[in-house]
Amino acid sequence: MQQGPQNGSTEIGRLRPFLANLASHVHLGEADLRGIAQLVTECRKVPQRTELVQGKQQSGEVQVILSGFACRIKTLHDRRQITSYLIPGDICDHRYLADRAPDQSVCAISAVEVAHIPVEALTDLCERQPRIMRALLRVSAIDSAIAAEWMVNLGLRTAQQRVAQLFCELYARLRVVQLAGSQAFDLPLTQAELGEALGLSTVHVNRTLQDLRRREVLTFRSGRAILHDRQKLAEIAAFDSHYLGLSDPTPNEAA
Amino acid sequence: MQQGPQNGSTEIGRLRPFLANLASHVHLGEADLRGIAQLVTECRKVPQRTELVQGKQQSGEVQVILSGFACRIKTLHDRRQITSYLIPGDICDHRYLADRAPDQSVCAISAVEVAHIPVEALTDLCERQPRIMRALLRVSAIDSAIAAEWMVNLGLRTAQQRVAQLFCELYARLRVVQLAGSQAFDLPLTQAELGEALGLSTVHVNRTLQDLRRREVLTFRSGRAILHDRQKLAEIAAFDSHYLGLSDPTPNEAA
C-alpha cells in the first residue's frame, strides 16, 4: 500500500489536518486521500520564528502546515502586518496556482511541521481527479474570503470587536481540524503578534484582552484561549461564520 | 469569423480591457482572444449604484467589467467596507473558481457595462487552452495580493499614506487597460466611497485630500485624479508596484 518510507498510509496520519481541511469542503474518498498523501516528498520540522517561504521567491513546491502555527506577513518600513494566520491543514501560499510569486513571506510562529508537495505532481493529480482540484480551489477561495473579513476587521471594527472576531474565527477554523475543545484551544501567539494581525499596538491588545477577561468572555493566557462565553463573544464581534464556508459543522470522518 | 450578432470579432473590441488584463500576465494569441470573446452570452448596461452580484447567491456566470467602475462590499451593521475596486477588465468575483459563494456583494459605482460568460463554457475552454487557465489563475492571485496590500493599508498606514497608496495602485491598474493618461485619470468616486475603502471617515478623507492638493502632489476633484508628482506620491505611500504583478510596464498590443 505504500511505496517507501515516506509514502503511503503512514502519511495519511500526519496529513490528517490537511485532508480534513480539504474534505470539509468537498467529499473525498479513501483513494483520493491516499493519492494526495503519496505526493508528499518531504516532511520537515521548522523552528519557531523561521521563515518558511520567502517574499519574492519561486519554488516548485506547495507547503502544507501539519502542526504548529504560522502566519503570512507583509512588511512596511520596519513594521509588520500579519495578513493571515496559518493553522494545521493550511497551505502556506496559493501562489502555486498561478506561476508567479506574490510578495508575502510566511513565518513560523511556533515550531512547525510542514509537508512538501511538488506542484507538478499535484497538478497532474488534479487533472485526473477534478474533485481534488475543486477542493483546492475552495480552500483558496476561503482564503480570500478570510482576507475580506480581515479588511472589515481593520476597517470598521473597534479593538474589542477585532479581538473578539479573531478568536471566533480561529475557534471555528481549529474546530475543523480537531484542534479546539468545546470552549478552549491552544494558540501560541504573543500579544504583540495579535496586534500585528489586528492593526493594534501591543499595549492596546493587552488592555483589550484584560477587559474581555474581566467581563468573563474570553481569557487568553500563556498560549491558551478559553472562550467562557462564546455567545457573547460572537455578539461583540458580530461574527457570522458564513465566510468560512463551513457547511457541515463537525466532520467526524477519520477522527 | 463570428457566429451571431453577439459573438465574434466585434466582441473583441468591447472585451478589450479584459483581454488586455489577461494578456498582461500570460501571452495570448489571436485565437485565444477570439475563443474568449465567443463565450460572451450577454452584455448589459447597469445603472449607477446597482448591485451586480448579490452576497450569498450562486450564479452560473462570470461577470466581467467592460466599462465603468464597481466595487466589492462587505457590510457590518449598517456600515460598509469596500474590499476592492473593480475597473474595466476585472472579474467581479472569483467564486466561479470554487463552486461556492462567498459573502461579498458587488456594486456598480458608476454606470457599468458587464459581459456575462457561462462558467461551464469557460471551464471547457480552460481545459483546452491551459494558457487561459493560467491567465485566469494569475488574475485571481493578483486579486489576493491586492487584498493583502489593502490590509497593510488599513493596518499600518496613516490616512495620508493610505490615500497615496490607493491612487498609486489605481493609476498602475488603469494604465494596464489604457485608462490612465501619463499623469491623470478619471475616477468616478465620491470622497465617502474612498473612505469606505480606506477605513477613514468622509471628513478625514476630505482633509487628507486637501492636504495632498495643497502640497501639489495629488488633486482629486469631480471624478478626476491628477497626479502632479507621482514620485512624491509613491514616496508618501511607500508604494511598491510589485504586488500587482506587472512584469511589462506598458503593453502596446491592440492599442
Next chain:
DNA sequence: CGCTAGATTGACGACAGTCAACATTGGTGG
C-alpha cells in the same frame, strides 16, 4: 539567581471620528 521575553501599568499625546453647520455643484422643472 540573574537573565530575558513577554505581560502589565500609567501618563501623555495625536490621529482620526463625530456632529453639525455651511458651501458648492449639478440637475430639474417652472
Next chain:
DNA sequence: CCACCAATGTTGACTGTCGTCAATCTAGCG
C-alpha cells in the same frame, strides 16, 4: 433663465480611541 433641490464637498469645535514611551512586574530557563 432662474429657482430650487439633492448630493457632495468643506469647515470648525470637540471628543475619544488608540499609539507611544517608559517603567515595572512575571515567569520560564540556563
